[in-house]
Amino acid sequence: MRARPVILALALIAAALPARAAPEVSAHFAAPTDRYGHGALGPEHEFAKLVVTVTRPGSGPSPAVERKSYTITAAADMVFEDTAPRLADLDGDGFEEVIVVESSLTKGSRVAVFGLATGAPTRIAATEFVGEPNHWLAPIGIADLDGNGEPDLALIDAPHRLGILRIYAFRDGALHQIYQGGRLSNHHYGASRILGGIRDCGSGPQMVVARFDWGRFYALRLSADGRVFQTDLGRDTSSAAFDAARACKI
Numbered sequence: 228m229r230a231r232p233v234i235l236a237l238a239l240i241a242a243a244l245p246a247r248a249a250p251e252v253s254a255h256f257a258a259p260t261d262r263y264g265h266g267a268l269g270p271e272h273e274f275a276k277l278v279v280t281v282t283r284p285g286s287g288p289s290p291a292v293e294r295k296s297y298t299i300t301a302a303a304d305m306v307f308e309d310t311a312p313r314l315a316d317l318d319g320d321g322f323e324e325v326i327v328v329e330s331s332l333t334k335g336s337r338v339a340v341f342g343l344a345t346g347a348p349t350r351i352a353a354t355e356f357v358g359e360p361n362h363w364l365a366p367i368g369i370a371d372l373d374g375n376g377e378p379d380l381a382l383i384d385a386p387h388r389l390g391i392l393r394i395y396a397f398r399d400g401a402l403h404q405i406y407q408g409g410r411l412s413n414h415h416y417g418a419s420r421i422l423g424g425i426r427d428c429g430s431g432p433q434m435v436v437a438r439f440d441w442g443r444f445y446a447l448r449l450s451a452d453g454r455v456f457q458t459d460l461g462r463d464t465s466s467a468a469f470d471a472a473r474a475c476k477i
Contacts, residue, residue, distance in 0.1 A: 251282040252323040252343060254312035257298070263306045263332055267363045267387070269419045274307040276300050279325055279341065279348045297347050304332045308363060310421055315369040315378050317397040320344055324351070326380065328364050335362035338380065338395070338402065352402050354395065357384070364393075365414045368425035370432035372449040379405065379449070381425070381434050386412040390439040394449060406453060410439040422466055428475035435472045437464050446472065 256274035263273045277299040284292055301307055308330040314323045317340065325341040325348060334356035342351040357364065367381040372394060380402065384391040394406040413423045413436045423435035426446070433446040441464045445457040460477050461468065471477045 249321045249323075250284075250343070252279065252314055252325065253282075254279045254314065254325045256307050256309070256312065260306060262303075263308070263330060263360075265308065265330065265361045265363065267308065267361075267414075267416060268310065269417050272308070272310070272419060273330070274301070277307055277312060277325070277327060277341075277348075279312075279343070281343060299341070299348055301329065306330050306332075308336060309366065310419065313366060313369060317369075317378055317380075318342075318400075319377070326366075326369065328366065329353070330363065331356055331360070333360055335359050336364040338364060338366070338382065340397070340402065352397065352400060354402050354404075362388075365412075365421050367392075367413060367421075367423060367434050367436060370425045370427070372432055372434070373405070373453070374431060374451050383411055383413050383436065386414040387416045392434075392436070392447070392455070406449060406455065408455065409447075411436045411445075412439050412441065413437060415441075420466070422464075422469040424473055426473050426475060433458070435460070435469060444469065444472070 255278055257278050258275040259271040260275040280296045282294045307327055309328040313326040317324045322344045327339055328336055329339045330336045337354045337356045339350055339353040341348040365383045365386045369378050369380050372379040380395045382393055384393050390410045390412050392409040392411050395402040396405050414421050425432050433448050435446055437444040443462055444460050444464045448456045460472050
C-alpha cells in the first residue's frame with residue numbers, strides 16, 4: 228500500500244532535477260585516398276575515414292565532461308566524397324545525426340545517415356546508390372523546407388550531368404524522397420566548394436541554386452503541397468553573388 232506514494236515521490240524528485248544537456252557532436256573526414264579517383268571536388272576530397280566526436284556533459288555539482296571520438300572506416304570499395312559531414316537532429320530525439328555522401332567504386336554515390344543515440348555512430352539510413360561510378364550527389368542543405376516541422380534534406384543529383392533537385396524527408400528510420408525535378412546545379416566540376424545552400428530571409432527556408440547552364444541563379448521554396456516555387460536572383464553566378472544571396476543581400 229506504500230508503493231504508490233514512494234513512486235510519486237520519486238517522480239516528483241526526477242521532475243525537479245535539471246535536464247541533462249544534449250551531447251555536442253562534431254565530425255570531419257580524414258585519410259584522403261585516391262582509390263576512387265573521381266575528382267569531382269578536386270584532389271584530396273575523397274576520404275577513407277569519418278571521425279565523429281561526441282561531448283557529453285556530466286551531472287552533479289562538479290560535472291566532468293566526457294569526450295569520445297569514434298572513427299568509421301569506409302569499406303575498401305567505398306569512400307566518403309563530400310566537402311564536410313553535415314549535422315542535424317533528423318528524428319527529434321535530441322541527438323544530432325551525421326549526414327554524409329558515400330561513394331562506391333562501382334555504384335556511385337548515396338547519402339548516408341549515422342545515428343548516435345545508442346553510443347557509437349551507426350549507419351541508420353541511406354538512399355539507394357545512384358547505380359554507376361563517378362555519379363555524384365551534391366548536398367544543398369538540411370532544413371524544414373515544406374513547413375511541416377520536420378527537417379528535410381535537399382541535394383542536386385549529378386550537378387555536372389543531370390542537375391536533378393531531390394528532396395528527402397527522414398521518417399520511420401528511413402530517407403523518403405518527397406520531390407524530384409528541375410535542371411539545376413550547385414557545383415563546378417573540380418571545385419572544392421559547393422555553392423549556395425539554405426537561407427531564411429524571414430519567410431521560411433529557401434534553397435539557393437544555379438540554373439544548370441549557370442546563366443542565372445534562384446532561391447527555391449518548397450510548398451506544403453510539394454510544389455517548388457522559384458525567385459530569380461539574377462545573372463551573376465559568381466561565388467560572391469551566392470554568398471550575398473545566402474546572407475539575404477540579394
